[in-house]
Amino acid sequence: MADRFEFVLDVVESLVIAQAAGGDIRQYPLRIGTVPADPVRYVRVAAQVYRGLEERRLTVQGELHPSVEKAFGLLAKPRVSVAVTGVDGLGADIAVLALTDGRQAVGITQEPRTDDLLFSLFDDEDLVEVVTGVLPPARAATTGAHTVRQEAPRAVSAMTARRRAEAAEDEEETDAFGTIEVSGRVRPGRPEPRSARPSRGGAEVLERVLAEPRLGGGHVIVTGWGRRGERRAASPLSWLDTADGRYLVKTTEGESGDLSADYLPAGRSDVARAVRQAVSAVY
Incomplete structure (x- = not known):
């Protein structure tokens, strides 16, 4: 069984250890600063860091x-990386990075007020559960699944673009969705779960829900590396919390540049399923 272990480091401690261990702590979405470039100052900072680590028994006689x-080894050579970034219902930042080598995984959570980093080692089999638990609890939205489409912008001259921009500024009322087309999705032959049934109003209901204040949301970015170092990226995955509940948002881009976003009501199990599919796609 893989190790389970937790420890907390501040940003400077993380930078010093990363430099010694060879891992790269400056990874999205973590907010990481710098250490002194002057060698003399850096040695002083590193000595202070190792004294603090020794007191917390994170080093023994200078050894990590x-x-x-x-x-920190997982930071250097992961098989899969999952970055979770967003805001919760109280407006606090969410910044979590999870990495795995296929057996051992580590989750790094940045505290929004202090920027301290909580490192949690856990088994690779728990990766989906850990990532799913990063999102604040929320019920699935009740308006059903819908698709939002936006045409690719057409190339225009600089003068035309300027005139359009000026006209847009003069408008007192604009359509919140612009050229976006919203349409309900119907799949015959398979009834939708009770929580996902389209309520009356169809697309208009989704527009109303999206026009209300947001209660949080963010993005889950899954990246993998093959045995030869080739990089693989899963399709973009986002979540949006509204007064009506949570949506997963899956975005795709057509060959012509048109964008399509599927708004899917999602409870915890739906989020876990989407994360599992994204991770499987990059392994």
């Missing part, structure tokens, strides 16, 4: 605790 070393 094996679990700390393992966590």
